[in-house]
Amino acid sequence: MRPSGRAADALRPVSIETGVSAHAEGSCLIRCGRTHVLCTASLEPRVPPFLRNTGLGWVTAEYGMLPRATTSRNQREAKKGQTGRTQEIQRLIGRALRAGLDRAALGERQITIDCDVLQADGGTRCASITGGWVALRLAVNKLMKAGEVKMDPLMDHVAAVSCGIFGGMPLLDLDYAEDSEAGTDANFVMTGRGGLVEIQAAAEGATFSRAEFDAMLALAETGTAQLVEAQKAAIAG
Amino acid sequence: MRPSGRAADALRPVSIETGVSAHAEGSCLIRCGRTHVLCTASLEPRVPPFLRNTGLGWVTAEYGMLPRATTSRNQREAKKGQTGRTQEIQRLIGRALRAGLDRAALGERQITIDCDVLQADGGTRCASITGGWVALRLAVNKLMKAGEVKMDPLMDHVAAVSCGIFGGMPLLDLDYAEDSEAGTDANFVMTGRGGLVEIQAAAEGATFSRAEFDAMLALAETGTAQLVEAQKAAIAG
Amino acid sequence: MRPSGRAADALRPVSIETGVSAHAEGSCLIRCGRTHVLCTASLEPRVPPFLRNTGLGWVTAEYGMLPRATTSRNQREAKKGQTGRTQEIQRLIGRALRAGLDRAALGERQITIDCDVLQADGGTRCASITGGWVALRLAVNKLMKAGEVKMDPLMDHVAAVSCGIFGGMPLLDLDYAEDSEAGTDANFVMTGRGGLVEIQAAAEGATFSRAEFDAMLALAETGTAQLVEAQKAAIAG
Amino acid sequence: MRPSGRAADALRPVSIETGVSAHAEGSCLIRCGRTHVLCTASLEPRVPPFLRNTGLGWVTAEYGMLPRATTSRNQREAKKGQTGRTQEIQRLIGRALRAGLDRAALGERQITIDCDVLQADGGTRCASITGGWVALRLAVNKLMKAGEVKMDPLMDHVAAVSCGIFGGMPLLDLDYAEDSEAGTDANFVMTGRGGLVEIQAAAEGATFSRAEFDAMLALAETGTAQLVEAQKAAIAG
């Protein structure tokens, strides 16, 4: 029995509320259990220097956590600077969201996805990718509706989920209590058609075996498929 | 007629939702019209060096704005460092909340109030003070209920509101559109019993007269009295 | 009796010595009692990005304090970075000096006022405004004499003074010893014609009443009028 | 045919020269083709705060690249600060080396592994792990020889290699030219007994399939086994 009482292959309840920002071109508040992330998409008419005059667009991401999103308060990153962990996470989110992107179809414009964790209970980077994609989708829909973009630059859904080995048992979608005790921790980013975008698996203490990895990957396929359904419902919403 | 269509002495609709954080000792989400601020109170067993072994407690505040809280996206402060404006605001919030505080009654512990603006439409520093006081009140209630603090260290409510001179007319509680056009901008921090805690009034372009200042102060007295009622209702919850 | 032995409505002795810098376009050393501030005005042919090609000019200010300007040595800001207090003060000085400015008459050029406190004994921000305006006036005079500016861009004098409530008594122009003990601390920026430019009043400990505030404002009107006379004498000098 | 002319499953020539530092407790210069990394192990008698008085030791890693290790010169990190990429890599190296570590056996001391890239041609993080483990092994041998550590705290070899999908073909140990063109890029960290320590696989452009991932993993098993042999030879050296 896992600490959360869920079945080994059960996601936490997911809700994705769209249109939560009066200003952003796309936005949602994603809740994966007690992990809550506010995702906004901001459209800017310029691209980074290396893309100027190429006709190609760019999607980038930034990630932050409010100081008291966690059990005990963390120092504010605006005061101490971004940690290595934060930079690593926002680089992951950006790569993941670009995986489903046709940069030529987007044209020479940039969309910045801000993922700010209001409350954390494990899996914040995965929730940021899943929610960030919804914010991106809504911003792109707006561009297409306005006729500024002709062909859909988003080729597929992108969603992410964590898995872990807990007491020898592969589990889907770990919360913080489970994650702290897990022997191996893995994040999987996948597309709506099941293509692999990114895998990050790390042993904590003991190494993991090929069989354990395969079991986690199978759980992730199930989990991301459900998250993609939640994305679809939210956008249709 | 003011841009928002409100009467000159009308506040925007205020709502204060408490208990919005699973982790913080006190929390609320305050909405003053379209300005939304998440306020959390974090209790820490230590005080700043200058108070060690004095038996006195401390309340401090930090302020932040999500990058896309505003009409166009601002650079993330975790990347560029806190601006002078941010530091000025968080110093104001801290001073304001300490005005109603009996430091000896609190005892040698620190409460940090984090005010994070999720959506901005003018008056974010005032909303942070009004909401921050609620989060502080809830955290202190928890301490008192647990018997850790005997005498109530909060001597009175503290609330804040902005006023301005717009087209020669004194107005209460400016939204962003009104504030951008106002000739004078003032923030008033007051207690539940009407004591003055802080006044910050600044001319933008033309100077202001004694009569204009007096009119703004009268509006602020009305406004903060209503905000104090909203605080009471929220805490009674 | 106040600690300094002055009457409640007495300024400290003021002296403003102009032309103290061999290089600056305008300069003065202002002494308000033992508070000494070196003010220089530097003319630059460029304006900040948001004013380019608008034909409008800009005045900005920077503030610093030598490490041993104070009773005990402070860490050098060049080593630790500017504190929030420093940034707050220099923003105030800049706003104050722009209040008396016709930006179109100045034309597309910038004047930077540097206010460096050589010795501190309370009231450094007010002395910086009063002295900074003199340096600005001298730099503008030079521009006008050279025919580079046709119409006077300085519409009025700007001067500032602090007031406080000390032992229940409103006092003008607090020195450091008085300020440390005062229950309320206020800074008033006014023009030569008595217009209000900025008011910053803050309770320290107890709140202040409307009557106390009014008494401080009346003192400030007297005080700034005398400072404006000192400015006139210095410039005529 | 891959750009380097190597067989799909061929490592670049590996050499590990030990004892290259006169000062470090353990050191080596690892060359994987034209990628050259200087690895040193520094023993320090203190541990990070979270481990004090626990009896447990710690291994951490830092990574750097000389400005002209690359085809065109990069700005020196000592001037601009560590990039997100650098922090991500040094966190990976540290985690990898701790995977084979018995912290209780090491006792309350810290070993810092510095991996400085003298010349880069792809695969620098993998070379750093493989070489860093050798430096760590040598420093631990020294501790054991001196009788300061009784039981061997290194439970197994740790080595790493990159793989990629190039033109649809899975390849082992990509050099920079191959890596720039690869559609998917993966790093595998494994132990001497074949346990998995860390997997990082990321699509560049197109997603990758389960079959492609499995092929890369098989190549990595072959590659790390050969690197472990090179480690053994170097240490026996």
Next chain:
Amino acid sequence: MRPSGRAADALRPVSIETGVSAHAEGSCLIRCGRTHVLCTASLEPRVPPFLRNTGLGWVTAEYGMLPRATTSRNQREAKKGQTGRTQEIQRLIGRALRAGLDRAALGERQITIDCDVLQADGGTRCASITGGWVALRLAVNKLMKAGEVKMDPLMDHVAAVSCGIFGGMPLLDLDYAEDSEAGTDANFVMTGRGGLVEIQAAAEGATFSRAEFDAMLALAETGTAQLVEAQKAAIAG
């Protein structure tokens, strides 16, 4: 004929005004022609970590230049951080002042010399050393008078002067205009008894010969002897 019209071996007029700070333990304003430096000595009861519990004292120096000390305004170091030039100069001043110091006689206390350039016209580092020593001397005199230090920890005067080769001619005490054109620039720090403390000589463009160096050294001996006399007069003051 040199640009300043002075004889090749003539110092600029020197004045050293002591007691210019109401707060510092020792202070002076040194004027070498148009170069004006405010020097303060601050006594602190602690020493740097490497000297704790050794019974030895420490003298250190910091250097700064007001933004408009120069012909055109420089960016404020509090905003951009200390430049390499500033750090190099303050390290030189500290070393120079420690050369005449008996650290055991001073006892376990630190004196920090702040040298702030109010106006610059060449030779600011030399004026800082010469004036800084006076501030140090006055602070030590105070300690001795108070009986806190028994034996004089200052073994000799320390003074500094610049020399240069201008149009093939060795010159003493260059001002800014001369320094900008000089082919070689040298700073000499010497004691009252003529001992050498530090020599920094650098070619600008062409190299310099042994004979040119010897001529500069002879000029420096004359110059520092006169500066030592000025120090004596100021202290006797």
Next chain:
Amino acid sequence: MRPSGRAADALRPVSIETGVSAHAEGSCLIRCGRTHVLCTASLEPRVPPFLRNTGLGWVTAEYGMLPRATTSRNQREAKKGQTGRTQEIQRLIGRALRAGLDRAALGERQITIDCDVLQADGGTRCASITGGWVALRLAVNKLMKAGEVKMDPLMDHVAAVSCGIFGGMPLLDLDYAEDSEAGTDANFVMTGRGGLVEIQAAAEGATFSRAEFDAMLALAETGTAQLVEAQKAAIAG
């Protein structure tokens, strides 16, 4: 007898290995005893702003030390920022290398010399100058061979060596153990024809006399002449 056992006028064994970088336009690894510095020259088609459109070129230098180049590990400068010592050294190297440079002959391009200390045993700044000049020479040779530069912009060799007074005896080329104990420490930069480029001599504790200085200068002349021969052999190599 000096600690190293060398004669007072004996250099440590010098070796200069060229072509050690696959990417840099010029490179060498210089070994002066146990001090090892990797020097690379990077050609860039742009010059600093103050030289744009002047037709003049620029040579600049950066210096770094690997964390474990020293007996005990130093904190990585990429983490803490460049120290004052590092900035002082790289400014010296840059000035030294520009002393032998005809900027017009180089044309509007910049060459950056990176000097990274792999292992330190005293004299790293001198080894950086001597080795840095070799890297510069090789990069310039490449430019001349390619016909991009017509006239040789390097007018002479530049080399550097340290001297010191140890136990009253002048010594050439101090290693770390000797340098730590020396009463005076001096660095001399000279050209192939014996011209003086830079002298930096500093007393540590006691002052030094004219005679001592002259003895050090004589040793330096001998030492740099031998280093210039080593440069010639390496380039011819």
